């Protein structure tokens with residue numbers, strides 16, 4: 474029998490070594506080309522750091538000076554989706570009830586201790602730490618049910634600066650109908666973006 478915990482003990486040297494589902498690096502490359510020095514990016518929902526370490530790698534590759542902030546409860550999303558899967562439970566169990574240690578270790582192992590700030594917190598509570606209009610790009614990838622995505626959008630939309638982006642993962646009517654419905658209900662003008670993502674650009 475395979476040990477589901479073994480994956481978490483593997484050596485991590487770059488974002489590709491980190492377990493996760495991230496597959497839209499082209500979107501991060503577009504963001505890094507679009508935004509500039511002094512901007513701030515926030516990722517809500519980091520799991521073990523695969524996507525945020527890729528982002529830090531893309532940013533470093535362009536020589537950009539931006540703040541990259543990750544927000545996660547480190548408690549997992551719980552059961553969700555069509556099969557009510559608890560996708561993060563093994564990682565939470567591995568850390569004795571929190572993924573914070575693994576997430577932080579992975580950021581350090583990738584060499585991004587000075588480039589990625591982690592906030593271990595609920596999304597809505599963390600949003601209150603940021604002044605309105607202070608973030609160039611907020612990416613939402615926490616819980617994917619309708620109510621949670623609406624709450625995240627409502628909390629983070631005021632934080633995005635004019636011309637900034639609010640984006641999110643799993644824009645997929647079959648797998649995650651709550652994401653598609655929440656984005657449609659809350660964000661007029663949001664469009665599908667790179668691989669299974671959505672994007673809304675703030676014009677005010």
Ligand SMILES: C[S@@+](CC[C@H](N)C(=O)[O-])C[C@H]1O[C@@H](n2cnc3c(N)ncnc32)[C@H](O)[C@@H]1O
Pocket residue numbers: 492493494495517518519520521522523524525544545546547548549550561594595596597614615616
């Ligand atoms: C789909 S995973 C993120 C995957 C990650 N972006 C990647 O691609 O590697 C969702 C994450 O959201 C976090 N999460 C769920 N609800 C949250 C909330 N209310 N506030 C902050 N984080 C939350 C979970 O702990 C989990 O790590």
